[in-house]
Amino acid sequence: MLKGGAVWALGTMSGTSLDGVDAAMILTDGERILEFGESAYRPYSDAERATLRAALGRWPEEEAVAQATEAVEAAHAELLARFRGAELVGFHGQTLAHEPGGRGTHQAGSGDRLARALRLPVVWDFRSADVRAGGQGAPLAPFYHFACARRIGADQPVAFLNLGGVGNLTWVDPRHGGPEAPGACLAFDTGPANAPVNDLMQARFGRSHDEGGGLAARGRVEEAIVTRFLEHAYFARIPPKSLDRDAFAGLLDAVAGLADADAAATLTAAAAAAVAQGASHFPTPVRRLLVTGGGRRNPVLMAMIEARMGIEAVPVEQVGLDGDMLEAQAFAFLAVRVARGLPTSGPSTTGVPSCIGGGRISRPDELALQP
Incomplete structure (x- = not known):
């Protein structure tokens, strides 16, 4: 277990958009920021991104996974050495496959x-325990959102x-005693967000994303497809x-004939409609959305x-948070919770039957004793 009091924790995130690795430090006791x-x-290079794309949807020991794992670990080691x-x-790794209720969840990269x-x-493999217990294993940022x-x-x-590549919503009532309290949090993936547009841009133009929504701004929405x-x-x-990143892969086929x-x-528009539909599940309405992730820079979205x-959708910077680093910070926060034996997810965030703490801890002193 971690010593008492606040500690400086370093968290990482490499999301489904496959753009690169975020890393951020926070001072936390696992309950407060x-x-x-x-x-x-650290952005992924074109070669690294291609390696990761080749491994999407694959499980350990399958073809292309070893190369992806090497790329993920090397990129993280290079970035984290700067701190x-x-x-x-807290090391999230790169999600390659996510199938709760099926084969489980697979994040490339070992904390060892x-x-x-x-x-x-290093705390890692945050999602597996939740999935094994019957949860979705995602999203995991809600306790940090609280x-x-x-x-x-x-x-x-x-x-x-x-x-991000996939969208997710967290509804939080901060009047509760903690994020694990009944009624404190509700969280879920809304549906595809940036991933389909990113894939479209890669396929048609060899570009990673629609910068500022510039291409979408010139187009007409085919509402029948959204419906x-x-x-x-x-x-x-x-x-x-x-959701898995590719759960809605057919969406690209639906727009194949469009300019x-x-x-x-x-x-x-499909990404926006998914968010709006998701908000219908909120226990009570909210006055505005605090938006994080790369999509907040797309004014069209x-x-x-x-x-x-x-309602108003505003970047989290308007309330003093960092929308680029919030998820990396979340895994720093969750790492402290894991090290202190605190829950990292619960019934209303991942659907796990009861609150559970995920994560494995790799300790350098113990690893040094291994042959």
């Missing part, structure tokens, strides 16, 4: 290599929207619920969300 620290970003003063690391390289304890709501002084329910998209069985399911701008606009929901 006491101070924000240094952060940094000083961390006492603990990082623990040896950094000479620090701490964020407290940090910004919220005294009423507030919602956080993460727009059919919302008929998917996923949207009728009661949360909590989660470039119309396809981008339609995929962007943000405007579509506002139009479909009728």
